[in-house]
Amino acid sequence: MGEFDEIVGEFLVxxxxxxxxxxxxxxxxxxxxxxxxxxxxxxxxxxxxKGTSGFFGFTKLETVTHAGETLLSKLRDGELALTxxxxxLLLSMVDVVRxxxxxxxxxGNDGEGEHGELAEALKRAxxxxxxxxxxxxxxxxxxxxxxxxxxxxxxxxxxxxxxxxDATRIxxxxxxxxxxxxxxxAAPKPAVPAPIAxxxxxxxxxxxxxxxxxAGQQEGTDVRAPAFDSVRVDVELLxxxxxxxxxxxLTRNQIRQLQALLGDGQLSSASQxxxxxxxxxxxxxxxxxxxxIDNVFxxxxxxxxxxxxxxxxxxxxxxxxxxxxxxxxxxxxxxxPLTHLLRNSVDHGIEPPDExxxxxxxxxxxxxVRAAHAGGQVCVEISDDGAGIDLERVxxxxxxxxxVLAERASRMSRDELINLIFLPGFSTAKAVTNVSGRGxxxxxxxxxxxxxGGTVEVETELGRGTTFRIRVPLTLAIMPAxxxxxxxxxxxxxQASLQELVVVDVGRSRQRIERVHGAxxxxxxxxxxxxxxxxxxxxxxxxxxxxxxAKAHIAVLFAGGRQFxxxxxQVSDQQEIVVKPLAAGLKSLNxxxxxxxxxxxxxxxxxxxxxxxxxxxxxxxxxxxxxxxxPAESLDEEExxxxxxxxxxxxxxxxxxxxxxxxxxxxxxxxxxxxxAGNQVLQYGDEIMPVVELAGLLPERRLRPRHDLADTKPPExxxxxxxxxxxxxxxxxxxxxxxxxxxxINLKGxxxxxxxGTMVIHGRVTELLDLDRVIEQSGALSALAEAV
Amino acid sequence: MTEQYCTFELDGLYLGLEARKxxxxxxxxxxxxxxLAPFPVRGLMNMRGQIVLVIDLRRRLDxxxxxxxxxxVNVLVRGGDGLASLLVDRVGDVLELAPEAFEPVPDTxxxxxxxxxxxxxQLPDRLLLELDAEQAIAL
Numbered sequence: 001m002g003e004f005d006e007i008v009g010e011f012l013v014x015x016x017x018x019x020x021x022x023x024x025x026x027x028x029x030x031x032x033x034x035x036x037x038x039x040x041x042x043x044x045x046x047x048x049x050k051g052t053s054g055f056f057g058f059t060k061l062e063t064v065t066h067a068g069e070t071l072l073s074k075l076r077d078g079e080l081a082l083t084x085x086x087x088x089l090l091l092s093m094v095d096v097v098r099x100x101x102x103x104x105x106x107x108g109n110d111g112e113g114e115h116g117e118l119a120e121a122l123k124r125a126x127x128x129x130x131x132x133x134x135x136x137x138x139x140x141x142x143x144x145x146x147x148x149x150x151x152x153x154x155x156x157x158x159x160x161x162x163x164x165x166d167a168t169r170i171x172x173x174x175x176x177x178x179x180x181x182x183x184x185x186a187a188p189k190p191a192v193p194a195p196i197a198x199x200x201x202x203x204x205x206x207x208x209x210x211x212x213x214x215a216g217q218q219e220g221t222d223v224r225a226p227a228f229d230s231v232r233v234d235v236e237l238l239x240x241x242x243x244x245x246x247x248x249x250l251t252r253n254q255i256r257q258l259q260a261l262l263g264d265g266q267l268s269s270a271s272q273x274x275x276x277x278x279x280x281x282x283x284x285x286x287x288x289x290x291x292x293i294d295n296v297f298x299x300x301x302x303x304x305x306x307x308x309x310x311x312x313x314x315x316x317x318x319x320x321x322x323x324x325x326x327x328x329x330x331x332x333x334x335x336x337p338l339t340h341l342l343r344n345s346v347d348h349g350i351e352p353p354d355e356x357x358x359x360x361x362x363x364x365x366x367x368x369v370r371a372a373h374a375g376g377q378v379c380v381e382i383s384d385d386g387a388g389i390d391l392e393r394v395x396x397x398x399x400x401x402x403x404v405l406a407e408r409a410s411r412m413s414r415d416e417l418i419n420l421i422f423l424p425g426f427s428t429a430k431a432v433t434n435v436s437g438r439g440x441x442x443x444x445x446x447x448x449x450x451x452x453g454g455t456v457e458v459e460t461e462l463g464r465g466t467t468f469r470i471r472v473p474l475t476l477a478i479m480p481a482x483x484x485x486x487x488x489x490x491x492x493x494x495q496a497s498l499q500e501l502v503v504v505d506v507g508r509s510r511q512r513i514e515r516v517h518g519a520x521x522x523x524x525x526x527x528x529x530x531x532x533x534x535x536x537x538x539x540x541x542x543x544x545x546x547x548x549x550a551k552a553h554i555a556v557l558f559a560g561g562r563q564f565x566x567x568x569x570q571v572s573d574q575q576e577i578v579v580k581p582l583a584a585g586l587k588s589l590n591x592x593x594x595x596x597x598x599x600x601x602x603x604x605x606x607x608x609x610x611x612x613x614x615x616x617x618x619x620x621x622x623x624x625x626x627x628x629x630x631p632a633e634s635l636d637e638e639e640x641x642x643x644x645x646x647x648x649x650x651x652x653x654x655x656x657x658x659x660x661x662x663x664x665x666x667x668x669x670x671x672x673x674x675x676x677a678g679n680q681v682l683q684y685g686d687e688i689m690p691v692v693e694l695a696g697l698l699p700e701r702r703l704r705p706r707h708d709l710a711d712t713k714p715p716e717x718x719x720x721x722x723x724x725x726x727x728x729x730x731x732x733x734x735x736x737x738x739x740x741x742x743x744x745i746n747l748k749g750x751x752x753x754x755x756x757g758t759m760v761i762h763g764r765v766t767e768l769l770d771l772d773r774v775i776e777q778s779g780a781l782s783a784l785a786e787a788v
Numbered sequence: 789m790t791e792q793y794c795t796f797e798l799d800g801l802y803l804g805l806e807a808r809k810x811x812x813x814x815x816x817x818x819x820x821x822x823x824l825a826p827f828p829v830r831g832l833m834n835m836r837g838q839i840v841l842v843i844d845l846r847r848r849l850d851x852x853x854x855x856x857x858x859x860x861v862n863v864l865v866r867g868g869d870g871l872a873s874l875l876v877d878r879v880g881d882v883l884e885l886a887p888e889a890f891e892p893v894p895d896t897x898x899x900x901x902x903x904x905x906x907x908x909x910q911l912p913d914r915l916l917l918e919l920d921a922e923q924a925i926a927l
Contacts, residue, residue, distance in 0.1 A: 243837050243838060244837065246837050247836060247837030250837065487823075488821070489820060489821055489823075538823035538824055539823055539824060540823050580839050582839075583832075583839075583840075583841035583869065583870065583872065584869035584870070585825075585826070585829070585841065585869070585926070585927035586822060586825055586829070586841065586927075589822075589824050589825065591824065592822075595820075595832055595839050597834050597837065597839065601834050602818065602820060602834065603819075603820040603831075603832040603833060603834050603839055604820060605820065605822065605832070
């Protein structure tokens with residue numbers, strides 16, 4: 001980078017900061033028109049940009065800012081009074097300047113647009129002529145806004161703004177920063193809580209005089225902390241330090257092990273010191289990534305002002321707790337959901353002034369935006385004193401939009417009704433406006449927040465207002481996670497979405513994994529919990545293999561708007577993990593949120609709970625959700641279905657065993673079968689399990705040469721159905737294990753001893769085994785008991 | 789201008805990568821499998837605190853799996869998307885080669901292998917195939 005480029009770069013960064021400040025100052029000035037200090041600050045900022053742009057030869061930028069400066073000087077000298085239209089005009093100037101700075105950054109010149117109209121309007125205003133709204137390039141007027149492409153709370157697009165596309169920008173809260181390096185602010189001493197973001201009224205240091213070492217130049221940072229208290233740090237360097245700190249933790253763990261091995265006293269004290277230093281370092285580095293939420297909040301007054309004008313409403317926004325800090329990655333991700341909620345509050349929440357007056361309210365609506373730390377989390381509230389959510393209307397809309405069955409909706413509790421607004425496709429807006437009402441949004445808000453490991457709550461009272469409360473963790477870089485195992489690998493499940501852990505002994509009939517419409521469910525306190533088998537989703541095992549495991553560990557998770565059970569092989573411990581991004585080639589898999597390194601140095605994948613639910617197509621179908629959240633008694637029909645394990649016995653006979661009785665399927669080598677007291681046994685875990693041949697248990701119906709036994713060699717492996725019987729297990733050797741089916745039991749009379757009855761399954765006559773009888777007949781258990 | 793090449797063997801083939809793309813060579817490390825990942829991905833490994841994607845170059849080139857006794861070696865390659873590791877059978881010398889010796893990919897090679905190769909160098913005793921590092925680690 002040449003020296004000139006570097007100077008231009010600095011100019012861009014500083015001007016960007018100045019513009020963000022200008023936005024806020026102009027709004028503040030509107031409230032306190034007489035405040036000469038604010039006016040002087042605005043004037044100086046515009047003056048500085050004008051001067052520097054002239055120096056660099058950005059003549060178009062200079063023309064616009066010069067016109068603005070003229071108007072401002074008249075205002076400052078009291079020759080003109082500030083009108084709302086003049087404020088709007090000045091705000092459009094800020095937008096145009098911002099756009100030009102963006103162009104300078106991208107192309108090195110100040111663009112093709114002349115912006116003569118704006119300059120003219122500014123000049124006319126400076127001459128004291130009345131401002132015509134049509135020529136004032138008003139940021140948002142309804143008719144301009146209609147032509148604007150939809151901009152839901154999704155990702156902020158990088159718009160290449162021109163003066164006329166202001167509405168787009170407002171819909172997206174703010175354009176991306178033109179500032180080159182995205183950096184975080186660093187506290188000089190860990191002991192001092194980062195001195196970024198001093199209260200805005202505190203030290204109105206003149207912008208022009210502020211040197212370039214100022215902290216937090218990221219977009220919207222309202223920083224007027226003394227210049228030498230902070231430094232700019234490249235985020236890449238910061239991330240590198242986080243990595244190194246993580247590595248240090250691993251090394252420390254190794255030293256600890258070594259010390260335990262050697263038992264050396266000196267090493268012990270050194271290792272303890274190392275431990276402390278490592279912890280401190282890690283904490284300090286995490287703190288360096290923290291930024292005040294004001295980076296987001298500072299955009300809100302301007303946004304609300306423009307929106308309120310567009311909706312012809314009077315709205316005042318109050319902001320509290322803007323110095324609340326959270327991780328920089330979260331600041332970026334929380335911006336969209338908050339912007340969307342705020343937009344909703346202005347558009348849907350606050351009523352038009354006349355309606356408010358009719359209801360005896362102050363014509364000016366009030367929105368309170370508040371942030372605070374609470375229990376290791378950041379809680380952000382957006383509350384309005386508007387109309388509140390009409391739950392009856394929500395119910396009707398949800399039914400008419402086919403999101404919920406009418407019968408179900410009529411039985412919904414208040415909380416359930418409120419949560420309907422988070423269903424995809426839900427909208428109560430009477431008319432689609434540019435602001436909201438497209439039915440895209442609340443579900444996106446919820447999903448985005450959940451992706452951050454957070455939650456959204458709603459409180460509403462008809463006629464009194466609505467409060468949205470978002471809770472997110474302080475940082476994404478370190479998070480508590482539950483370590484689970486599936487197959488040969490371990491995985492980390494973010495603790496934020498974990499509700500409880502359940503261990504199911506499949507052998508016990510009361511605790512069964514059942515199927516409803518073919519989907520596996522578990523009956524958890526009279527609710528049916530849909531199950532997602534991790535190994536099945538990751539394609540490391542089939543569902544049937546899962547189904548036949550003796551024990552299932554279910555992590556009950558809540559994400560993507562619904563509760564589901566994640567079935568894993570093992571649950572180990574809870575740990576604080578350091579989240580690291582995945583290689584680009586793996587990001588498209590969407591079931592992993594990242595990876596982490598465990599204490600033993602191995603890499604462990606972090607599961608993306610929302611992605612996993614989507615992959616299992618759980619989170620998409622709202623109708624199905626209703627079916628699943630229905631109480632269990634409404635599923636009598638499914639109740640009657642029984643899962644049976646289909647087997648092929650001797651002579652190709654079809655046999656079935658209730659799946660509930662099957663502990664697992666086992667295929668030991670034939671040579672593993674041992675003899676004990678004249679019986680065949682197999683070591684099964686800690687047990688000695690008797691093994692019986694099904695062929696030997698059932699009396700033959702007719703004599704027939706046994707081709708299958710005579711002609712074929714004895715198989716290398718046995719197919720054992722391990723059945724629980726009286727607290728122990730017995731292995732029944734069968735020819736083949738065919739399938740698991742769900743059927744309604746409808747038996748015809750018994751065909752032979754050892755069989756409960758026959759029925760037709762898959763078009764074949766199938767005998768249902770009388771397991772207890774068969775086991776008793778074999779005498780295997782009693783023989784074993786005698787032998788042992 | 790000669791270019792330095794880091795050479796290695798893979799299923800009897802003699803392959804080379806531009807040495808400036810290679811960060812280091814590491815003996816085989818345990819990997820964590822990534823279910824659902826594309827077939828050539830063997831998993832993720834921890835390289836001094838950095839998580840690195842490990843790609844089995846045999847699989848990437850549609851070559852047969854390595855025999856049991858072969859302990860593959862990690863060749864860490866810097867690409868556009870960061871660091872990735874290519875598993876190869878054995879690492880050879882670093883060679884300095886002049887562009888005059890460069891030839892197009894021999895016609896005898898086909899399939900995936902061909903698309904990941906840039907060309908070949910005829911050495912006195914054997915043929916060195918130049919692997920396109922960026923392509924090889926892109927999935």
